[in-house]
Amino acid sequence: MKKLEQLYEGKAKKVFQTDDPACLIVEYKDDATAFNGQKKGTILGKGAINNRMTNLLMQMLEHRGVPTHFVQELNERETVVKKVTIVPLEVIVRNISAGHFAQNYGVEEGIVFEEPTIEFSYKNDDLGDPLINSYHAKALKLATQAEIDTIVRLAFQINEALKEFFLAVGITLVDFKLEFGRLEDGTIVLADEISPDTCRLWDKETGEKLDKDRFRRDLGNVEGAYQEVMKRLTGSQP
Numbered sequence: 001m002k003k004l005e006q007l008y009e010g011k012a013k014k015v016f017q018t019d020d021p022a023c024l025i026v027e028y029k030d031d032a033t034a035f036n037g038q039k040k041g042t043i044l045g046k047g048a049i050n051n052r053m054t055n056l057l058m059q060m061l062e063h064r065g066v067p068t069h070f071v072q073e074l075n076e077r078e079t080v081v082k083k084v085t086i087v088p089l090e091v092i093v094r095n096i097s098a099g100h101f102a103q104n105y106g107v108e109e110g111i112v113f114e115e116p117t118i119e120f121s122y123k124n125d126d127l128g129d130p131l132i133n134s135y136h137a138k139a140l141k142l143a144t145q146a147e148i149d150t151i152v153r154l155a156f157q158i159n160e161a162l163k164e165f166f167l168a169v170g171i172t173l174v175d176f177k178l179e180f181g182r183l184e185d186g187t188i189v190l191a192d193e194i195s196p197d198t199c200r201l202w203d204k205e206t207g208e209k210l211d212k213d214r215f216r217r218d219l220g221n222v223e224g225a226y227q228e229v230m231k232r233l234t235g236s237q238p
C-alpha cells in the first residue's frame with residue numbers, strides 16, 4: 001500500500017491518502033493536548049503505544065462482533081484503516097464518576113454506577129465540543145435515529161468487552177470516548193482510537209491513574225503510565 005498526500009493533521013494523528021481509494025493510513029504522533037488544545041505537550045513514545053494499543057483492542061472487538069475501521073498495522077506508528085466519514089459525535093461511556101461528570105454534577109470522583117451512562121458531545125473544536133442529546137444530533141443532521149441506535153448499542157457492547165479485557169490485567173475502565181464512522185455503504189463502524197488518551201484507566205488495587213489525566217493534571221510520570229498499560233496488555237513494551 002502506497003502512502004500518498006496528507007489529507008488532514010489532527011491533534012494526535014495525521015491521516016494520509018493511499019493508492020487504494022477505500023483505505024487511509026493514520027500516523028500517530030507523540031503530541032498531546034488538553035482542554036481543547038489550550039494545554040500542549042509531548043508524551044515521548046505515546047504515538048507508538050496508542051497505535052499498537054488501538055490495533056490490539058480493535059482486533060479484540062472485531063472478534064467479538066464489533067465492526068471497526070482497522071485493516072492492518074504497517075509499523076510502530078502507522079496503520080491502514082478503512083476510509084470512513086466520521087460521525088461528528090464524541091460518544092462517552094462512563095462506569096465510574098470522574099472528569100467532567102464529577103465537575104458538571106458536583107460529585108466526587110470514584111462513584112461506581114449501577115449501570116453505565118452514555119453521552120454525546122458535538123465534535124466541533126470551535127464550539128469546544130459541547131454536550132448534546134440525540135434530538136439535537138438529529139436536528140443538526142449529524143446522525144439519523146437508526147445510526148444513533150446502532151452507535152449506542154455498539155458503545156455499550158464495547159464497554160462490556162473493554163471492561164473485561166482491562167480488568168483481566170488489573171485495570172479498572174472508568175470511562176472512555178469513542179468515535180464512529182460511515183463506510184461508503186452507510187455501515188457504522190468504530191473509528192479513531194482507543195488508548196490512554198481516550199480512556200480513564202485506574203489501577204484496580206491502588207487506584208493510580210494510568211492515563212492522560214497524568215498529563216492534564218500534571219501528575220508526573222506520564223510516559224511511565226502509558227508504558228505500564230501497554231506492558232500489562234501485551235506482556236511487553238512496544
Ligand code: TMP
Pocket residue numbers: 092098099100101129175176177197198199200
Ligand atoms: P470527560 O470526563 O473530560 O468528559 O472525559 C470523558 C472521557 O473521554 C475520558 O476518558 C477522556 C475522554 N476524552 C477524550 O478522549 N477527548 C476529549 O476531548 C475529552 C474532553 C475527553
